[in-house]
Amino acid sequence: MLGGGIMLHAVETYITATLMPSIVRDIGGLPLFAWATTIYVAASVLGSTFVAVRPESVTLNRCYVIGAVLFGIGSLVCAIAPTMETVLVGRAVQGLGAGVLVALGYAFIRFVYPETLWSTASTLYAAAWGIATFLGPTIGGVFAAGSAWREAFALLIPLSALMAFCAPKLLPSGKGERVTTGTPFLQILLLVAAVIMLSFASSVEAPALRAALAGAAVIGVAAAILIERKAEARLLPAGTISTASALARVYLIMLMLLVTVCSDVYIPYFLQVLHGVTPLLSGYLVALLALGWTTAAFATASFKGRRANRAIVAGAAIEALATALLVFTLARHNPESGLLLLATATVFIFLMGFGIGMGWAHLVTHVLHLAPAGETDKASAAITTMQALGAAFGAALAGIIVNTTGLIDPGGVAGALTAAYWLYGLLALPAALAILLAVRLPHGETTAAD
Known part of the structure; x- marks a missing residue:
């Protein structure tokens, strides 16, 4: 289940990279090509944060259900999308779900494995990425060759549904001692904004604008660090913002x-x-x-x-x-x-x-x-x-x-x-x-x- 959540995210990453040229040829949206990745990554940051700041009543296995359902919904939106803008909406929802699933892979380690196997468990997750690296382009290439990119996204929907159904039955609840703080909205907003500005900077042609956007991204990261140092609602564990x-x-x-x-x-x-x-x-x-x-x-x-x-x-x-x-x-x-x-x-x-x-x-x-x-x-x-x-x-x-x-x-x-x-x-x-x-x-x- 845990490796499957990571592999679902990994395979989808490579499938989408292979399918994007076919999507653009079918429904247009070439100027938005890079945003399919940028929005997905930014949303995954939000998804991973939810695992840490979720309500007390939401156990880790229920959180897994939420992540799988979000991933499935995002895949459905991509599969039926009439425009590139709709694809980007689907990619954002997919990213939220993927961020939750990947974060849970690490969060569950201490509940599922004895301490002596923690590094081995992380190794198995690396294996999931390695397998996905070969499966993703192959699957994407098969569907791209037949211009069947919608079917490639649709393939992920039943897999997401199956994982959401199985999570409460196969995974422990993951209850344990937690220090509850508020949601670090400002830090998240600044980091996501920095990612977006750097993405813009990598694609604009004017050197002055590129430098300005890169500088703004650096300022955003620095501001997030300063706020994190003094905030009660933290993105990182206590004491982390210290040399x-x-x-x-x-x-x-x-x-x-x-x-x-x-x-x-x-x-x-x-x-x-x-x-x-x-x-x-x-x-x-x-x-x-x-x-x-x-x-x-x-x-x-x-x-x-x-x-x-x-x-x-x-x-x-x-x-x-x-x-x-x-x-x-x-x-x-x-x-x-x-x-x-x-x-x-x-x-x-x-x-x-x-x-x-x-x-x-x-x-x-x-x-x-x-x-x-x-x-x-x-x-x-x-x-x-x-x-x-x-x-x-x-x-x-x-x-x-x-x-x-x-x-x-x-x-x-x-x-x-x-x-x-x-x-x-x-x-x-x-x-x-x-x-x-x-x-x-x-x-x-x-x-x-x-």
């Missing part, structure tokens, strides 16, 4: 690693333009990143204490190095698809995922250990919030970098070369920062008191 907080460092590591790995959004484009790879093959080559994540997660699942922390540090270093080395392999003109250069770039794509996969499950375990008493739900939900923000900020920053460094002007091969060079050179830096944060993590059976 001395180990939990804050864990969240920052997660955010930095995800910002770096989301530079993969342009890998298919560079493979096609610079290396002469077909669209289908480029899709599966970038899927190797998720395969690397899953492989590393299983390889390091049994690590504990100092060994787990070393895996986090080593993983961040591998991700940073692999991303930087794409400057010398992916950012090269290889029109004949020379095997040596292409194979080397493919290895680094795999290692980007392998690096983040080495430490992710152990970072999740740190969150569960470090969460203050009564705030584990909030701490678990914040994992999903960091995932959504990392993906949104990473994709938006990637868009800003490539559009500023030549992807649009001069465009073509020359523009793609300079854009790839700057993209992977700059976005290796967040993972490098994560190394510095990771070397200071506590080890062993860590608690909030530590």
Whole structure:
């Protein structure tokens, strides 16, 4: 049930990415193309927050029902949508449901598994993403080939209904001690606004406007942090907004690693333009990143204490190095698809995922250990919030970098070369920062008191 909720979200993410060109050809709305992802990510932040601030009467398994129902309703709206604007409404409702389901996957760990299996449970979730990476594009490609994109969304409706029906029967209630606070509306609003402004910044052509929007996004994030520091209605667990907080460092590591790995959004484009790879093959080559994540997660699942922390540090270093080395392999003109250069770039794509996969499950375990008493739900939900923000900020920053460094002007091969060079050179830096944060993590059976 828990892996299924995460896989439902993951498969749908890749299905939609594959279907969007068919949707635009059928009902129009090309100017709104990128918003199908932006709105979904922003809504998932809201959905993950609901898990932490839900009413006391709503148990975790009932919360799961709400998430599955919302996901099904959003899928139905997308399936019958006559316009792109309606698709975006459906994507927003889907995002709310997905945020709830993914956050619950982490929140339920402490109720379903003994403590010794927490990192293993997180590894299984990574496996769900790895499987979805191959299933999603395949399913989406089958439906896109027949212009049956509505049927692809409709396929998700009975799956959502089945999961909503089974949740109260198969999942524990998840009742436990909770510290109840108000809903952090202002912090959520500022973070969602920052995501939207960065998304705008990645698509506008005027450099001055792009800089203004990016600056406004930074101000929005800074304001959210300042408000969170003093607010009674908090988005994060108590004490997290502090440079001395180990939990804050864990969240920052997660955010930095995800910002770096989301530079993969342009890998298919560079493979096609610079290396002469077909669209289908480029899709599966970038899927190797998720395969690397899953492989590393299983390889390091049994690590504990100092060994787990070393895996986090080593993983961040591998991700940073692999991303930087794409400057010398992916950012090269290889029109004949020379095997040596292409194979080397493919290895680094795999290692980007392998690096983040080495430490992710152990970072999740740190969150569960470090969460203050009564705030584990909030701490678990914040994992999903960091995932959504990392993906949104990473994709938006990637868009800003490539559009500023030549992807649009001069465009073509020359523009793609300079854009790839700057993209992977700059976005290796967040993972490098994560190394510095990771070397200071506590080890062993860590608690909030530590």
